[in-house]
């Protein structure tokens with residue numbers, strides 16, 4: 001669906017994206033994560049031709065986006081901080097932005113507006129809307145043309161709980177129907193709920209690919225006992241790998257193996273001061 005090759009984007013001497021190859025498939029939802037300034041928004045802007053000064057190639061549905069701008073009619077985009085004409089009504093903005101992409105189904109707009117609880121305010125000027133209402137309007141505009149690819153940069157920030165619930169369910173339904181979703185979020189629960197796979201962006205490069213289907217459930221244990229030195233000996237005797245983390249022992253083992261270790265600790269009168277479980281995913285994404 002999206003093919004990226006040798007993508008290099010710089011601001012002056014600052015290299016902000018350097019992606020050798022990235023291939024995103026139809027009907028898959030991808031989380032794009034990384035620290036502030038990692039390059040996520042820049043990547044989204046390159047994919048959608050907002051930035052065209054990069055080197056390398058980006059293809060959508062087999063077409064080079066720089067050469068075939070019209071392929072972007074298949075892409076819905078919501079960037080954090082995007083704005084609309086605030087001195088105009090909601091309806092004006094819908095007609096203006098949706099009209100730029102050709103014909104649209106007014107019945108669908110009414111349904112989306114009702115789902116988003118916006119219908120009653122579409123005749124009002126957008127400057128009278130709250131932040132969340134403005135964001136909903138931008139979402140609505142991105143969804144009007146039933147995009148094949150939807151790119152969402154921190155989409156849930158500023159939305160109330162009911163809208164987030166509705167929106168997540170709606171996205172799940174769309175991905176079931178074949179939508180390719182790219183979503184950037186710093187909220188692990190959102191990624192776990194919505195994404196099949198995650199790409200971690202680190203200083204402009206893809207540093208990790210995580211398949212959430214296998215990684216979601218993985219947890220490790222952080223343990224502190226009354227005799228950590230002996231626990232380490234027990235682990236070494238049983239050839240169980242471990243690491244030290246914040247003066248506690250970090251173990252990535254299954255319950256059966258932990259049962260054996262725990263039994264031995266009990267036999268030797270060693271007590272557990274503290275044991276917590278941390279999602280492997282959480283560590284990878286922080």
Ligand SMILES: Nc1ncnc2c1ncn2[C@@H]1O[C@H](COP(=O)(O)OP(=O)(O)OP(=O)(O)O)[C@@H](O)[C@H]1O
Nearest residue numbers: 011014016034035036037038039040041042043201
């Ligand atoms: N217009 C610009 N001019 C110069 N540098 C820029 C510009 N826009 C972004 N950058 C730089 O590009 C890098 C990547 O920024 P980008 O906005 O893509 O990061 P991000 O991963 O989306 O961050 P965040 O999580 O904070 O939204 C940063 O170092 C940023 O300072």
